[in-house]
Amino acid sequence: MTAELISGTQIRKEILAELAEEVRKMKAKHGRGPGLVTILVGENPASISYVTLKIKTAEELGFHEVQDSQPVDISEADLLALIDKYNNDPTIDGILVQLPIPKHIDEKKVLNAIDPDKDVDGFHPVNVGRLMIGGSEVKYPPCTPAGIQELIVRSGTETSGAEVVVVGRSNIVGKPIAMMMAQKGPGANSTVTIVHTRTKDLAAHCKRADILIVAAGVPDLVKPEWIKPGATVIDVGVNRVGVNETTGKAILKGDVDFEEAKKIAGKITPVPGGVGPMTIAMLMKNTVKSAWLRLE
Amino acid sequence: MTAELISGTQIRKEILAELAEEVRKMKAKHGRGPGLVTILVGENPASISYVTLKIKTAEELGFHEVQDSQPVDISEADLLALIDKYNNDPTIDGILVQLPIPKHIDEKKVLNAIDPDKDVDGFHPVNVGRLMIGGSEVKYPPCTPAGIQELIVRSGTETSGAEVVVVGRSNIVGKPIAMMMAQKGPGANSTVTIVHTRTKDLAAHCKRADILIVAAGVPDLVKPEWIKPGATVIDVGVNRVGVNETTGKAILKGDVDFEEAKKIAGKITPVPGGVGPMTIAMLMKNTVKSAWLRLE
Numbered sequence: 001m002t003a004e005l006i007s008g009t010q011i012r013k014e015i016l017a018e019l020a021e022e023v024r025k026m027k028a029k030h031g032r033g034p035g036l037v038t039i040l041v042g043e044n045p046a047s048i049s050y051v052t053l054k055i056k057t058a059e060e061l062g063f064h065e066v067q068d069s070q071p072v073d074i075s076e077a078d079l080l081a082l083i084d085k086y087n088n089d090p091t092i093d094g095i096l097v098q099l100p101i102p103k104h105i106d107e108k109k110v111l112n113a114i115d116p117d118k119d120v121d122g123f124h125p126v127n128v129g130r131l132m133i134g135g136s137e138v139k140y141p142p143c144t145p146a147g148i149q150e151l152i153v154r155s156g157t158e159t160s161g162a163e164v165v166v167v168g169r170s171n172i173v174g175k176p177i178a179m180m181m182a183q184k185g186p187g188a189n190s191t192v193t194i195v196h197t198r199t200k201d202l203a204a205h206c207k208r209a210d211i212l213i214v215a216a217g218v219p220d221l222v223k224p225e226w227i228k229p230g231a232t233v234i235d236v237g238v239n240r241v242g243v244n245e246t247t248g249k250a251i252l253k254g255d256v257d258f259e260e261a262k263k264i265a266g267k268i269t270p271v272p273g274g275v276g277p278m279t280i281a282m283l284m285k286n287t288v289k290s291a292w293l294r295l296e
Numbered sequence: 297m298t299a300e301l302i303s304g305t306q307i308r309k310e311i312l313a314e315l316a317e318e319v320r321k322m323k324a325k326h327g328r329g330p331g332l333v334t335i336l337v338g339e340n341p342a343s344i345s346y347v348t349l350k351i352k353t354a355e356e357l358g359f360h361e362v363q364d365s366q367p368v369d370i371s372e373a374d375l376l377a378l379i380d381k382y383n384n385d386p387t388i389d390g391i392l393v394q395l396p397i398p399k400h401i402d403e404k405k406v407l408n409a410i411d412p413d414k415d416v417d418g419f420h421p422v423n424v425g426r427l428m429i430g431g432s433e434v435k436y437p438p439c440t441p442a443g444i445q446e447l448i449v450r451s452g453t454e455t456s457g458a459e460v461v462v463v464g465r466s467n468i469v470g471k472p473i474a475m476m477m478a479q480k481g482p483g484a485n486s487t488v489t490i491v492h493t494r495t496k497d498l499a500a501h502c503k504r505a506d507i508l509i510v511a512a513g514v515p516d517l518v519k520p521e522w523i524k525p526g527a528t529v530i531d532v533g534v535n536r537v538g539v540n541e542t543t544g545k546a547i548l549k550g551d552v553d554f555e556e557a558k559k560i561a562g563k564i565t566p567v568p569g570g571v572g573p574m575t576i577a578m579l580m581k582n583t584v585k586s587a588w589l590r591l592e
Contacts, residue, residue, distance in 0.1 A: 127425065128424070128429055129420070129424030129428070133424055133467055134423050137421070169480075173432075175475065179428070179475070182492070183465070184476075191492070191495040193489040194478045194486050194489075195490065196487070198485045200487070289437055
């Protein structure tokens with residue numbers, strides 16, 4: 001038996017097609033599409049590459065897209081004033097500040113200055129709180145966990161009553177996805193265990209999981225014998241384990257021993273091509289939602 | 297073997313004595329104690345009895361205590377204006393609106409109008425978010441879960457690496473205590489499972505627990521054979537199962553079959569006298585913290 005592959009690349013395509021259709025409807029009805037601004041401070045090459053990818057996706061979907069590049073020596077006050085400007089701009093539905101920002105600026109202060117109703121990354125304490133409260137309170141689920149939930153649901157995995165084990169307790173992945181899967185409602189209603197570095201018997205917990213979500217940042221942490229036969233395995237890890245000598249590109253590995261795990265799992269995400277491609281799609285989805293909430 | 301009783305009544309006394317000492321220091325240094333206002337709308341007898349208990353405790357600790365009773369037909373706008381007044385009053389550190397409030401007023405709007413830095417109940421989305429983010433972000437943990445954590449820690453139960461099973465996923469108890477026990481830091485660092493009505497094998501999960509926290513609202517739900525020998529059992533349930541014919545008082549039962557469970561558990565809270573007495577103590581603790589944050 002070989003596990004069915006859950007392709008983030010494919011599912012992203014489906015989601016982006018759905019969003020493009022929504023944007024067409026929005027423009028026909030309201031005369032504008034969603035507005036997204038990306039604020040980039042300085043010229044960090046990795047940041048430029050992320051921002052470029054976000055911009056490209058937003059443009060393809062027909063968003064009103066603003067790229068606002070600021071010099072590396074911008075003052076904290078000026079950056080806060082800039083955010084305030086976009087908070088008050090009715091054509092802007094989502095505000096992103098690309099991290100990292102220079103050390104002379106208080107990162108938390110800047111992120112908390114974004115209007116929670118335009119915080120499409122979902123990291124503002126108000127949105128974290130709304131996520132935990134659940135139900136109709138939830139506004140912008142954080143993008144990586146939201147992508148994980150989409151992969152689980154769109155792969156046809158039953159979540160209600162399923163045993164979900166989440167490996168890792170980060171604020172970006174582990175804690176929010178654990179909370180999301182435990183909530184009432186479709187795509188959730190799971191029995192959730194959150195395990196981490198202090199957990200005594202990691203293997204036994206993983207072995208219980210109908211749905212195993214691994215976000216530990218340790219290459220090949222999860223061994224094939226830790227996987228329940230037929231389980232759905234979501235591998236969030238993106239670990240650089242070397243460089244391909246011919247192409248010069250980084251060799252990426254997940255947190256799960258993929259080659260062996262796929263012989264046991266029922267469904268499994270590859271790395272790359274699994275969770276990774278979903279994040280920007282979910283960012284776009286949050287921005288479309290924000291636009292609808294502002295327009296209707 | 298009979299389990300050691302974890303007495304909330306006794307632990308509350310210890311906490312209140314510690315807080316009284318802090319208030320003395322605060323007054324000596326800053327010329328004032330913590331300020332707490334309780335807003336009561338209408339004359340619901342249960343609400344009056346809760347508010348009276350809060351006021352009495354606050355007075356005993358030497359707080360500056362304001363009881364603000366409003367007529368049942370107060371308008372939403374007037375109630376919001378009242379909250380705004382206390383938000384801007386530098387002598388007030390905590391604002392409580394006793395629930396329920398009359399149906400012509402939007403409860404969520406009112407609660408969200410309280411300055412999160414004076415929301416000593418910890419239910420404002422900002423404080424829920426801070427709780428989930430964890431670490432130094434946490435400001436006011438909600439009172440019942442905070443009381444549960446105190447009972448666990450002060451009973452000498454090891455939490456790091458412990459298997460914690462939380463039965464119930466309410467916003468008031470289940471979700472926040474699960475999140476608190478999974479966080480890094482002292483009194484936490486546990487492996488946490490959250491189980492609920494959709495969970496398939498409740499008994500097997502409970503049986504794994506080194507620390508079993510039950511907040512289901514179902515009398516005698518947890519059977520003795522569900523308890524791991526030596527476990528610490530925290531019973532959050534307060535179920536009225538009848539009336540004592542002699543005294544006319546309600547007969548209360550927890551979610552755990554106490555008489556049988558105490559033969560198996562290592563430590564156990566009684567009902568009443570376990571979690572119940574802790575809640576107001578933790579409310580007072582949050583108010584003292586708020587005052588220190590405002591004064592220093």
